[in-house]
Amino acid sequence: MNTYAARRAALMAQMRAKGGGVAVIPTAPEVMRNRDADYPYRHDSYFYYLSGFTEPEAVIVLVAGEKDQSILFCREKNLEREIWDGYRYGPEAAREAFGFDAAYPVSALDTEMPKLMANAPAMFYSLGSDGKLDGQVQQWLQAVRMQARAGVTAPTSVHDVRVLLDDMRLIKDADEIGIMKKAAAISAEAHQRAMQLSRPGLREYHLEAELLHEFRRNGSQFPAYGSIVATGANACVLHYRASDAELKDGDLVLIDAGCELDSYASDITRTFPANGKFSAPQQELYELVLAAQEAAVAVTKPGMRFMDGHDAAVKVLAQGMLDTGLLDRNKVGSLEDVIAKNAYSQFYMHRTGHWLGMDVHDVGEYRDPPAPDGSKPWRTLQPGMVLTIEPGIYVRPDPAVPEKYWNIGIRIEDDALVTASGCELITAAAPKTVAEIEAVMKR
Numbered sequence: 001m002n003t004y005a006a007r008r009a010a011l012m013a014q015m016r017a018k019g020g021g022v023a024v025i026p027t028a029p030e031v032m033r034n035r036d037a038d039y040p041y042r043h044d045s046y047f048y049y050l051s052g053f054t055e056p057e058a059v060i061v062l063v064a065g066e067k068d069q070s071i072l073f074c075r076e077k078n079l080e081r082e083i084w085d086g087y088r089y090g091p092e093a094a095r096e097a098f099g100f101d102a103a104y105p106v107s108a109l110d111t112e113m114p115k116l117m118a119n120a121p122a123m124f125y126s127l128g129s130d131g132k133l134d135g136q137v138q139q140w141l142q143a144v145r146m147q148a149r150a151g152v153t154a155p156t157s158v159h160d161v162r163v164l165l166d167d168m169r170l171i172k173d174a175d176e177i178g179i180m181k182k183a184a185a186i187s188a189e190a191h192q193r194a195m196q197l198s199r200p201g202l203r204e205y206h207l208e209a210e211l212l213h214e215f216r217r218n219g220s221q222f223p224a225y226g227s228i229v230a231t232g233a234n235a236c237v238l239h240y241r242a243s244d245a246e247l248k249d250g251d252l253v254l255i256d257a258g259c260e261l262d263s264y265a266s267d268i269t270r271t272f273p274a275n276g277k278f279s280a281p282q283q284e285l286y287e288l289v290l291a292a293q294e295a296a297v298a299v300t301k302p303g304m305r306f307m308d309g310h311d312a313a314v315k316v317l318a319q320g321m322l323d324t325g326l327l328d329r330n331k332v333g334s335l336e337d338v339i340a341k342n343a344y345s346q347f348y349m350h351r352t353g354h355w356l357g358m359d360v361h362d363v364g365e366y367r368d369p370p371a372p373d374g375s376k377p378w379r380t381l382q383p384g385m386v387l388t389i390e391p392g393i394y395v396r397p398d399p400a401v402p403e404k405y406w407n408i409g410i411r412i413e414d415d416a417l418v419t420a421s422g423c424e425l426i427t428a429a430a431p432k433t434v435a436e437i438e439a440v441m442k443r
């Protein structure tokens, strides 16, 4: 059984455990960018996870009952359209290639669905997230209910299929880990290339171009998200996009960029001096963020909780803010006070990580199921989870803060695979220590 068929079987087993029923998982719609030009097509991640099929206008239907059935609805062959847009499988070839039990033209969805739903106890779909799908389900349910006098019953309950799929997707299997490691290696290479080509006088888009060059020439289909290339004060804008600012001698450059490879994201941030040499205040804050990341990495292991890495990073950062005078002890008090009152959030205002997978901010619950006392502890880490570890520090000009730190923005982000005994930083090939960065930039 191929990976995708095995995932479908695993999902249907979970559906059966809930009494069985029919699941509907459509792929993403095509979206126009402007007249006659569409956005590059990206399939839906859930759909791809269960099929490996990348054509638009397709729907997976899984029937978990006495006999499991996995069905694909997809575009028909169309020689004229294929001359313009390229090859399409068509139902018969797609069924064969992707291991489905049956396949139909997508135009047959409205006639087939009421038949498949007849007498099924429940529907499984991502209710309330796609108005079109909600409307289709309603229409199919009405068609099934029309057959009531013939003794046919309609599904009486709905489960959100994402709840089941999110938990599956949170733990990466060997195939996924293999792809994610490749994506991570390409992105690490791209960051190194950007560092090596950096020099004062270039513009942010020049470095973005180097990233895209490295992604694409290694087979990546897209960047996993809009690349951030932020020089000088721009690094303090968390969602800054690569733009046209000039790299100035003495400024830092923050790059947050990762490629998507075969549907899997990577997500790396590196911060380096535009001219290849950290100034003393830059190095001081850089070493602080690096120490915070190391503290978070040390607690990223099975049995620890999702938020432990954040708490460990915050502790190091907050202590560093007091030691450097970013925070004034006389005003904010002790380390405990800084943490209890969130005083550190003036310079560190985001979380230290997120799940990573097909989506850069990947699916998966961040909390364990409620404990008997009603509390909802943070998720316990398990082998096969992948998360980012990305502490930072961002100093906006402020008369209360030593001027030598103004406009320094630093983030260091790696992708961690939780292993049996700890975690593996799959992005570790991107130069990271001050010595490593200065050495590759000298070459």
Ligand code: GLY
Pocket: 225, 256, 257, 267, 354, 360, 390, 413
């Ligand atoms: N690049 C998006 C993030 O770091 O979360």
Ligand code: MN
Pocket: 256, 257, 267, 268, 269, 413
């Ligand atoms: Mn990032």
Ligand code: MN
Pocket: 267, 354, 388, 390, 413
């Ligand atoms: Mn991230």
